[in-house]
Amino acid sequence: MQALDIKTIVPISPVAHAQPRDSAKWDVVNNMEIAVEFANADIEQARKKVLGVTDVSCFERYGVKGPQASQWLADHELAIPSNPNSWTRCDQKTLVLRLGSSEFLVEDQLGGLASKKLANNTSRIAGVYKVPRADAAFILSGREVLNLFSELCSLDLRATSLLANDVIMTQVAGVSAIVLRQTINGEPVYRLWCDGTYGPYMWEVLIEIATELGGGAVGLASYQN
């Protein structure tokens, strides 16, 4: 048997197929190759203000469901949103999304460690079912973001209609997706998750509309600082 070490395997973002391999700058973040820069900082900052689309599929995630999932997460000192379809922040660097009464998505923001810790626990416990996550994940920023969503989603995603910690499970561009509003570095943004195999399609759709509206692709680096 050939000796191969899992640690040497660096997957690429599920969205990468739709992104420019040559003109974008790539880096490895959280052991995933990801586009960190699509244009110079000034251009990306301008895009962010209008409609910026950032691939954050490299954020660490952990999914779990089952009747004991809530307790299991609590045992791991994670804050649990009190209601289904809501989210909370844990230690400032981890989002805990309650997708249903007994299903959760935990996502570490840059620097967060909770998901990794949960993943290290490989024991199988009755009533706790791990949900492997391979999401394509995005940050959508800027003043035209609702204009974009108005074409992709039938739900009312305006701040006046959503509670600050609402989690919306809906269809975006015809694909099952999760949406929420979040504030990053004081900037209100929308977050979007979909199955990673839909990632290139979703990116193409988002960028097409964002470009029409005066925005465009923004690399992860603009959120790393």
Next chain:
Amino acid sequence: MSLRTPKQAGEWINRNKKISFSFEGEAFSAFEGDTISSALWAAEQKVLGRSFKYHRPRGVLSLANHDVNVMLTDGMDTNMRGDVVEIKDGMSLYEVNTSGGVKKDKNSYIDSISPLLPVGFYYKAFHTPRRLFPFWEGVIRRAAGLGIVNFNYPRILKRKQHSHCDLLVVGAGPTGLSAAYVAAKAGLEVTLIDENRHAGGSLGYNRAGDEAAVAQLDDLLSKVASQPNITVRTGAYAAGYYPDHLIPIVEAGGITKVRAKTVIVASGAFEQPPVFRYNDLPGVMLGSAAQRLIYRYGVRPFSNGIVVTANDYGYRVAIDLLEAGTKVAAVVDLRPGANGGAQAAELTHRGIKIYAGHCVYEALASSGKSGVRGAVICAYDDKENVALTDNKFTLECDGIAMSAGWAPAGALLYQAGTGMQFDYGVEQFVPNRLPEGLFAAGKVNGIFDLDQRMRDGARAANDALSYLGLQAPHNSIEQHVGNSPSHAYPMVPHPKGKNFVDFDEDIQIKDFVNAAKEGFDNIELMKRFTTVGMGPSQGKHSNMNAIRILAKIRGLPVEKIGTTTSRPFFHPTPIGHLGGRGFHSHRLTSLHDWHQANGAVFTDVGAWKRAAYYPTTGQTKEDAIQREALAVRKTAGIIDSSSFGKIEVHGADAALFLERFFTGSFADQSVGSCRYAMLLDESGVVVDDGIASRLAEDLFYISMGTSNAAAVYREMQRAQQEWQLTIGLVNVTGAYGAINLAGPSAREILSSLTDVDLAYEAFPNSSVREGIVAGVQARIIRVTFVSDMAYELHVPMAQVPHVWNALMSTGKKHGLRPFGTDTQRLLRLEMGNHMPGIDTDGLTNPFEICAEWAIKMSKPYFIGQRSLTILEKRPLRKQLVSFVLATNFNGEMPMDCNLVIDGGEIIGRVTSIGYSKFIDRCIGFAYVTPSKKEVGSEFQIRTDGGSLVTATVVKAPFLKNQKGA
């Protein structure tokens, strides 16, 4: 020459900006803000179009897009509505329905042979004789349609967006404006839409010479503008009503689907023409059209006109004509006695002759029917609806304004399920029972007086507020006071006909009479036989009169006739709008780039893009498939199976869940083993199949076909909701990828990348192991779908490329080749494995595909079991068999779905067929009658070319087991 009036207060044109355009090759000028029709009419160009059927000259009728007299092309776009499309500098316009131009249309002769084209002509032409069908088809195809499709039309994106509000008000006339203001003042977020370019509705043009209306409109508009929570969208029409107050709004730039918490329909009413001979001549127009010309565009409708009316509105029109500088030769009122109120008195005071109890018997055409030169007036029996021609006389005029009544613009109300009733006080259908959260106000609600309409708007707004749980006063709907705004039967019969009811389709009164005589005396049948309301106007100016005529013919009250079904979209909408951006969601595996780089030809399988085969340069598809298949048979092949459905069933009741969900037995399945799993629906039809691998006592891993995976998972969730077992379902389709390594060398290739014991005894077919492959945690399943020596490796999707590359690298020396889904179909055919959805259809039960072995009928329950107990007692009607064609067959190759023939009778169809180079034989599956199922039976397949090919039933698989597999 120009019919321009001095500047009108509130006009929509900018007289400071002149623009130039051409119509039918002739140069014209206009003002910015003019529509095509208003600009041409101002230049005294009165023949603006030709009617669809008889090619009669036509001018302005409604000037509101409620008719299609004026349809044009600018060379790029077609069927532009002249009434409402704003003229642009440099436009070069031509009418769409002419041969040789609008003035000298060569097809105008059809008008003179109209008696040869009776009602129902289209249907009758295709009745008998059959030999003339091709002739009539040619004639009708040439005549049919309006405009020419421009195949070079650029794709212009029309966005389809969603929007939300508390209240959607449809119609920004005085009613809608009042409603929006009241609701917004109370704090609602209001969207107010109107199909016109500017808000205001009839308040902008129905003045009866009184400019106070202008101030009143300005006041209303200011109030609305003062409310930041009102969004006004003009040039936007509500195209339909869908459940839960979803209303698509169509604008030039696209469609917005508005989801409102509550809706007020203040859409007004369409003015209806009285029906008399030659009421379609250019110069004969609706009273409201005349007012629109005057006050929106500063254009006199004519110089010396007559007003024919059957309500008090006509008197207001007459005054507006006078104010515009038009001489009014007379007002002709179908009604006897004194009518018209204060306006009648004013007209009399101004010396205008009023002929009460009279009608326009016919309009007199000027040369070439290009305009009006006079009108024949006579007494009218308002009870019997006949013209009394004994003392008829002629009045000279160059135009006729018509006012006979209104039809509610109630399409949205009908589509929402509103119960309507006929109100004889206003001679109109009005809402009787409105759906929850939907309100009607104004003319559509049977309210016509201006002050009453504004109060009705406020009343509806308060009702909407109450519906939303807010405090608001409740007021009843006011009743209409005074003369009816609509006449009960404004028709003037004429022995020579040409008294038009539907201007789109050139339908006259006699057409309805003849249709009824032929038995089409139900409104829906009559609509289809006469085609009334089926033109681009969709009955806006004709349906109400059609209903009245049918009621008269049948001697029934109007409400007994009813209305035709109103369907969304109620107004023709460009296909580009309906298409929108065009989202085609698709899934890619993590190996997609590899497939692309290696020349794969892709195919759509469900939502996935999958590699179908990998041709080398110059290689045909067939050659590529055979080469890939031979690699699997002789050395090894590898396929990306990441699109397979993959579902984990966790929990103490996991086996019980599978027992109920699938047909087979799983309770006694040992950990580490795999079993075939077949899913039926409740009627016993085969839905899908897959492999259930038991990874632990309380964990099964189900892998299944690509196309149905999402539906199967959904069905699992539904079943669990019902059964409430102690399980958890996890769909890992996108999280795990899969690679199938198949062929004689597969074991050797894989063994160099894993320490899992691959020896047959340790890892036989239909078993599963978990271990490390190329450094990656994998689930390895021994499946025999394409080869009896095959391994399916399931690893996290992101790590599939790494494992794939490791296998390709290791397998290089073994001749390992990638193969695609087209090759996979041939390989599984060689193995004798059928595929649900390809070898089964929506009616196939498991007995017909010889799958009894996969069913455990003795179980207490499984989905479809009850149906199978019935089906198994019935004789089979068809059976799937394996067949071969003759050795060295070289005739026309049969195809999937070709019919199976026996003794000249159709006895089944081919479901799969292909040539196998490895076997050197054409092989396949087909349904046949059970009498033909025995090995050695022969049947014939009819090819696409019509030849009959003999096939022989054989026993599957077509291959022998590989040694040591």
